[in-house]
Amino acid sequence: MKVLAAGVVPLLLVLHWKHGAGSPLPITPVNATCATRHPCHSNLMNQIKNQLTQLNSSAKALFILYYTAQGEPFPNNLDKLCSPNVTDFPPFHANGTERARLVELYRIIAYLGASLGNITRDQKVLNPSAHSLHSKLNATADVMRGLLSNVLCRLCSKYHVAHVDVAYGPDTSGKDVFQKKKLGCQLLGKYKQVIAVVAQAF
């Protein structure tokens, strides 16, 4: 329950329920299982590629900025504290069909978006004066939201996929401070590793 209360619920509200909030839900025809509020961009795949490229290009800097802000022993023990062994991270198969790749990408971005929300919240408390880190985390989260919207649009418009089951990482709110720092570092290390593969696949 804590997971839903902290970072995931707001994200889901923004991504999925935005157009229906405060108004009666439209009746969706059976043969049109998904519908977008606005028509998708004509060059949607290029948009997705560019967003992936943008995320890939900033992932390393975000990672460095993060572990530097945590202080010792993080910068000098990356292998022990920031190794990308996130067990429940959604898989990605670069040789799959575009549809499959888009579905996997959607899961990954949803996972990362929720985790970034947790990290951003924690860092605002633990490192209130690390404004550069906060800014970078927010910028990455913004791009991810846009990317998630574009992927969903593509899946819906081309493959008529209206719903994708997603999984989220562990909630860090109950963890101790050192553990929060460590989990955030591991997540960003994994993100840096995965986003390079995904960007290459598209």
Add this chain to the structure above:
Amino acid sequence: MSQEDPAGENYRTTVKRNRVLHWSWESKLPLECAAHFIRMRSMVDDARIPKPGFWSNWSSWEEADAQNSLGHDPLLVFPKDKLVEEGSNVTICYVSRIHRDNISCYLEGVQIYGEQLDRSVSAFELKNVSFIRKRGTNVFCKVDQGGALGGIVLFVSKVLEEPKDFSCETQDLKTLTCTWDPGSDTGLSKQPSQSYTLFESFSGKKTLCKHRNWCNWQVAQDSQETYNFTLVAENYLRKRSVSILFNLTQRVHPMTPYNLFPKNVGATNATMTWKVHSIGNNSTLLCQLELLAEGKVIQQHNVSIKVNGEYLLSELEPDTEYVARVRCAYTNHFWKWSELISQKFNTAEAAPSEAPDVWRNMKMVSGHPTVSLFWKPLSKVHANGKILFYNVIVENLDKPSRLEVLSIPAPTRSTELTLDQCSYQIHVTAHNSVGPSPASVIVISGDPGNEEVESGRVNGTEDGFSVSWKPQSGDATGYVVEWCDGPQDLPCALQWKNLGPNTTSTVISSGAFRPGVRYNFRIYEISAKRMAHLLEKKAGYLEELAPSDNPQVVMSNLTSHSFTLSWKDYSTESQPGFIQGYHVYLKPKAGEQCPPAFEKTVLPEDSLCCKHTIDNPEQKTFVVENLQPESVYEFFVTAYTSVGEGPLDAFTKITTLDEYSHILIRIILPMIFCVLIVMIICYLKHQWLKEKCYPDIPDPYKSSVLSLIKSKENPHLTIMNINDCVPDAIEVINKPEGSKIQFLGTRKSLTETEFTKPAYIYLLPTEKNYSGPGPCICFENFTYNQAASDFASCGHFPVTPQAPPHQLGPLTSPENLLKALEQNYMNSLGEIPAGEANLNYVSQLASSTSGDKDSLPTNPPEPALCSEYKMQMVIPLGLASAPPSENSSLSSTTLLGQGEHYR
């Protein structure tokens, strides 16, 4: 109640029947690091039972073991997120699942050492921990060489301080404002900043303050006068409080007055008005009005008011900026002044209160006395406003005339007047927008008189020049000291200082005075008639310096034993000190002693030198004597002041003359002169000399050869005397129609000479009848030919050396020769009519020249020309007998080249 024990901790409390006991206890050692055990016993605590009572038996130990729920991490560190206060002690431990010994722990990068509790647990006690940063401090343990790593974040808070300077006051008796100094902030990411709560004990009310250092409290409507406030500061670790008790009316701090304005501002007074916020009904406020000029309080007044304040400020200066400021306090019970309110204002202008300080400088321009008037700007105190212009009124004292009025706009500070020989009185007034100042009067005499006075010296000190003088007359109304601020070579910025009649000395100081500059001071006495008379002159230096340059020395009168040095162009007036004299340095050649009047000295570069000191600054020549002939000396002249001498420049080399050279000059020069005279004479009289010494025809009688011949060979051999030779006599027949004789030498005809009867004329001079130079007349003797003789002696035969060869012609060619003859005859006798000269005879004593072609035209009358022997030469008959042409007379001529003779 608790009790410390090394092995454990006891806790004792009283519990009533049927109540559950809760005891919260925090272990020093984190529970995760070791199992904790607890047991309890009890006794009856009843007054009815006599003491001491009896304890029950201990219960069995109950174990609290947190290690079982730690998870599977290989290395764990405890306690997690511990918050402690600065200066306290904290125990940290780690639990290792891998059972290794090489585990080390670090705090801020520094390894810490602890105690091993068992095989997998170690504890570290950190004593007196200090605050590091708000976001906490990482403490971590790791297995060396690439093992596991675990850590915690330790939060160290600053100690919460007691609030300082806690006080409450009101501005309007409605709201109390309490303020305090909160001290340091104890906020961390683990702990928010401390909170403040205000509690009033009489009313029992409290309020949570929104700010760290102040809080508002609404005054109750029930006229509560006394308040007892407690301020409580609190964070997670500690609580602090401070209290005050006060009466509300004794804590009134009025609000800042407003609407402070000047009213009716004059030159010397102004009225200030202001308002205050009322405090309750009919409350009186005491207000303090301050007047500031140039940042200093010059007046202070207290005024009691209710709402509106007003006060008349007087004794103000005209045209001055003032600042008025007001603050008020509660009259019933003084607590604090209100904040100040300020207002600037300017008083009005007034007429200048003092006459300008005027001085003059007189000079003659084109025969007219010209007066330059100078005045100093009035000080702000005396100007009473902005000076707009100055009026200069010139009044002739000797004869009644119109006043001349000049108006000079400010800020001009001088003017020039051209006057005549009369005396004038000059009035100078300064004017601002209100009116004129009193006049400054100065009298100029038309006859400046001879004001030359002796010059003295004045010494400069750090404070300036101390100038003193002797009064001349008893009716002086004052004195003026005049000087120029700048160096002498710059235009004079005239300065002066007015002094009273009883003053005989003053100190002249100026920021423009510089060391090494001569300043000239003139002291004037001002008479009762306002006229100035020069009293004394003084010159001085603020600080004398050594001369900056040396004299330009000219050397003269060099002899073998002396030379003269002079530096007459060296000005002693423009030096950076009073010149006291000169040093003449002389470097003699090595080993030589210094000349008399010189003394040995050592130059700065450690070389030996001779020095002579001239102690008269006006002596600008010096004769260096007693030197060695033909020796090299080096000299150098420098001036010196009381501070020192000039810079050491390069020495000038000089070599004394040879001792005998002047004697040689006395002999050789006259000799050369004599030789020149002789040469000139010889040149002018070379003809005479030639004749005397080496004539072309030597006089046989004078020849030494003659005597030699006579004595050795023929005693009878004699030299023919020219007197023994009878010259040919020529009978000239006088023809009636007259005849013309061509004088070949002069090419003049003798037509003017007519012979009326036959006469003999000796055409060849003899020793007796020859009376002077004359033309040589040649007659052709047809028995021989004279053509080979010297043509120049008897005719002008214009054959030049540049003549063509055919004109000279080879004598072997009769035709050429004859042609040449004919041509020459034509040229020379062209003017003689044919047949007129019927006597043609050429004497054997043919005339001859010396052979010098140049001498012929210049010396035709030389008798020697016709006394030269010429060799006779046989001419072929054909050529010789060739009849002359009808139109020409034959005359002797020659075909030889010039200067050539056949002998």
